[in-house]
Amino acid sequence: MKILVxxxxxxxxVETPAGKRESQLGGAATYFSVSASYFTEVGMIGVVGDDxxxxxxxxxxxxxxxxxxxxxxxxxxxxxSGEYMEDINTAVTLDTQLNVFGDFEPELDEACANAPYLxxxxxxxxxxxxxxxxxxxxxxxxxxxxxxxWIDIAKPVLTELISRVxxxxxxxxxxxxxTGEDHLPDxxxxxxxxxxxxxxxxxxxxxxxxxxxxxxxAAPAYPLERVVDPTGAGxxxxxxxxxYLASVDKVDEESLRTAAIAGSTMASFxxxxxxxxxxxxxxxxxxxxxxxxxxDLTRFNPLT
Amino acid sequence: MKILVxxxxxxxxVETPAGKRESQLGGAATYFSVSASYFTEVGMIGVVGDDxxxxxxxxxxxxxxxxxxxxxxxxxxxxxSGEYMEDINTAVTLDTQLNVFGDFEPELDEACANAPYLxxxxxxxxxxxxxxxxxxxxxxxxxxxxxxxWIDIAKPVLTELISRVxxxxxxxxxxxxxTGEDHLPDxxxxxxxxxxxxxxxxxxxxxxxxxxxxxxxAAPAYPLERVVDPTGAGxxxxxxxxxYLASVDKVDEESLRTAAIAGSTMASFxxxxxxxxxxxxxxxxxxxxxxxxxxDLTRFNPLT
Numbered sequence: 001m002k003i004l005v006x007x008x009x010x011x012x013x014v015e016t017p018a019g020k021r022e023s024q025l026g027g028a029a030t031y032f033s034v035s036a037s038y039f040t041e042v043g044m045i046g047v048v049g050d051d052x053x054x055x056x057x058x059x060x061x062x063x064x065x066x067x068x069x070x071x072x073x074x075x076x077x078x079x080x081s082g083e084y085m086e087d088i089n090t091a092v093t094l095d096t097q098l099n100v101f102g103d104f105e106p107e108l109d110e111a112c113a114n115a116p117y118l119x120x121x122x123x124x125x126x127x128x129x130x131x132x133x134x135x136x137x138x139x140x141x142x143x144x145x146x147x148x149x150w151i152d153i154a155k156p157v158l159t160e161l162i163s164r165v166x167x168x169x170x171x172x173x174x175x176x177x178x179t180g181e182d183h184l185p186d187x188x189x190x191x192x193x194x195x196x197x198x199x200x201x202x203x204x205x206x207x208x209x210x211x212x213x214x215x216x217x218a219a220p221a222y223p224l225e226r227v228v229d230p231t232g233a234g235x236x237x238x239x240x241x242x243x244y245l246a247s248v249d250k251v252d253e254e255s256l257r258t259a260a261i262a263g264s265t266m267a268s269f270x271x272x273x274x275x276x277x278x279x280x281x282x283x284x285x286x287x288x289x290x291x292x293x294x295x296d297l298t299r300f301n302p303l304t
Numbered sequence: 305m306k307i308l309v310x311x312x313x314x315x316x317x318v319e320t321p322a323g324k325r326e327s328q329l330g331g332a333a334t335y336f337s338v339s340a341s342y343f344t345e346v347g348m349i350g351v352v353g354d355d356x357x358x359x360x361x362x363x364x365x366x367x368x369x370x371x372x373x374x375x376x377x378x379x380x381x382x383x384x385s386g387e388y389m390e391d392i393n394t395a396v397t398l399d400t401q402l403n404v405f406g407d408f409e410p411e412l413d414e415a416c417a418n419a420p421y422l423x424x425x426x427x428x429x430x431x432x433x434x435x436x437x438x439x440x441x442x443x444x445x446x447x448x449x450x451x452x453x454w455i456d457i458a459k460p461v462l463t464e465l466i467s468r469v470x471x472x473x474x475x476x477x478x479x480x481x482x483t484g485e486d487h488l489p490d491x492x493x494x495x496x497x498x499x500x501x502x503x504x505x506x507x508x509x510x511x512x513x514x515x516x517x518x519x520x521x522a523a524p525a526y527p528l529e530r531v532v533d534p535t536g537a538g539x540x541x542x543x544x545x546x547x548y549l550a551s552v553d554k555v556d557e558e559s560l561r562t563a564a565i566a567g568s569t570m571a572s573f574x575x576x577x578x579x580x581x582x583x584x585x586x587x588x589x590x591x592x593x594x595x596x597x598x599x600d601l602t603r604f605n606p607l608t
Contacts, residue, residue, distance in 0.1 A: 088486075088487075183530075184527060185527045186529075188527075203510065206507065206511075207522070211527075216527050216601060218601050218602055220513075220522035223489045223515075223522070224489065226487075227487065248608060258605050258607065260604070287607075291607050295606070296519065297521060298522055298602050298604075300561040300564070300565050301558055302562070302599070303548070303595050304552060304562075
């Protein structure tokens with residue numbers, strides 16, 4: 001196992017201008033794992049309820065994802081309901097039911113505890129910290145995501161966690177909220193002062209900007225003809241980003257740059273259909289082709 | 305003269321989080337001309353009042369800008385007052401005084417009428433059309449800008465004008481307003497259906513996206529440490545964009561891509577100080593260096 005991810009596994013109710021789904025497989029760890037599975041071997045830590053569909057476990061396993069850390073508990077799977085009606089970039093959360101996630105205590109087997117790459121997807125930072133502390137040794141690279149809720153109600157523990165990771169992946173508005181800095185490069189500098197070497201500020205349809213040690217890198221979003229469902233775009237980005245880094249087993253500037261485009265590539269697929277419908281059915285050549293489309297979207301000749 | 309520009313020459317009152325200026329030289333044609341002057345020979349068509357400071361004419365002429373089409377009329381120079389307090393991307397217009405621009409009738413001498421590149425900066429589309437019609441022959445390339453006001457009150461003539469240009473440079477929100485399409489690629493397609501071969505959608509701190517014949521190109525904004533005054537960023541972009549195209553005298557895909565980065569380069573300088581304070585004092589090596597910073601901001605290696 002090259003990457004371990006902890007995060008939500010969920011059934012989502014989603015409404016977008018393209019339509020409505022009552023209950024589709026989702027959750028940050030799910031999007032992350034499926035996305036990263038195209039690059040490397042992934043293991044998941046999480047919990048599902050007794051309503052969880054065995055076909056969904058099979059889908060994950062068909063991507064060589066190690067689901068042995070995915071505990072089945074009595075009760076219902078985590079549920080999120082949201083809509084993107086006014087602004088395709090911003091989900092309005094209608095309801096969140098933690099269900100089995102309320103009492104979840106992560107347990108790591110030996111394979112999980114020794115994963116060299118660790119992604120702490122958006123979830124209670126106390127839980128993120130528990131997983132980090134449960135690792136057998138400090139992974140080669142740890143990254144995390146978070147959200148406005150945790151900045152509101154758990155900022156001290158979140159700040160402690162961020163001080164211990166190598167990279168924070170965070171939405172633009174949340175970067176501003178976390179740091180109190182409106183101007184993006186200031187927010188990125190403030191994050192890097194907390195501890196990480198790098199931060200990826202996710203900007204929805206505007207792409208993502210990576211701030212590293214002495215460099216910054218602008219990854220555009222792909223100007224897709226049709227965006228169907230933005231749910232999971234950020235987690236799919238994270239999966240491509242971390243998946244690429246784990247596959248080359250390097251976290252230097254050059255790898256981080258390519259990883260950001262690998263992330264953008266996976267995010268661009270994720271939004272093309274509802275839930276995981278697009279990213280669960282990709283081929284290596286789909287990914288190569290879309291990555292090349294990013295080359296074409298960004299290439300230019302020098303001044304003459 | 306390689307490029308002719310028609311547009312406003314103004315004194316602006318501007319307030320931004322960085323400070324306040326009561327009366328600074330501005331106007332779309334001014335920013336455009338100074339920006340383009342680093343790439344090629346520029347001529348201006350416009351009108352100023354009898355309050356116009358001769359030192360400002362001298363500054364323009366020191367950039368080899370042909371100001372013979374800049375008429376001096378009785379009355380006051382065009383005045384715009386605006387502020388960027390809540391959102392650095394969006395100017396709130398506090399006041400506009402057309403003054404001498406109210407009765408302006410453009411007259412083109414032979415050099416102006418034969419310019420091979422023409423930029424119709426944001427101004428009444430009736431005036432843009434008059435200048436286009438006054439050209440001795442159809443220029444090699446014509447581009448225009450516009451704003452929400454003209455979409456509101458003069459859409460038929462604006463649409464006629466757009467049908468006759470090669471490229472429309474327009475802000476994201478105005479592209480949506482003009483076309484009724486929320487999704488950017490749809491808005492770009494709708495603009496191209498009106499007539500132009502290309503459109504540049506300007507997205508403030510998110511950069512600009514160029515949509516051309518069978519390709520799109522994402523030009524990021526430079527993540528500057530400090531944005532002082534966004535006034536004129538779009539016109540400075542247009543100046544770098546058109547200035548580069550005129551300097552290489554080509555309007556193919558490769559030139560358009562490089563031109564978009566030349567535009568982004570000039571826009572990044574424009575916002576670093578109030579008014580024209582930064583872009584009027586650049587050297588060729590400042591521009592080369594910033595252009596290379598854009599290369600560094602966007603370069604990445606292929607997937608391995």
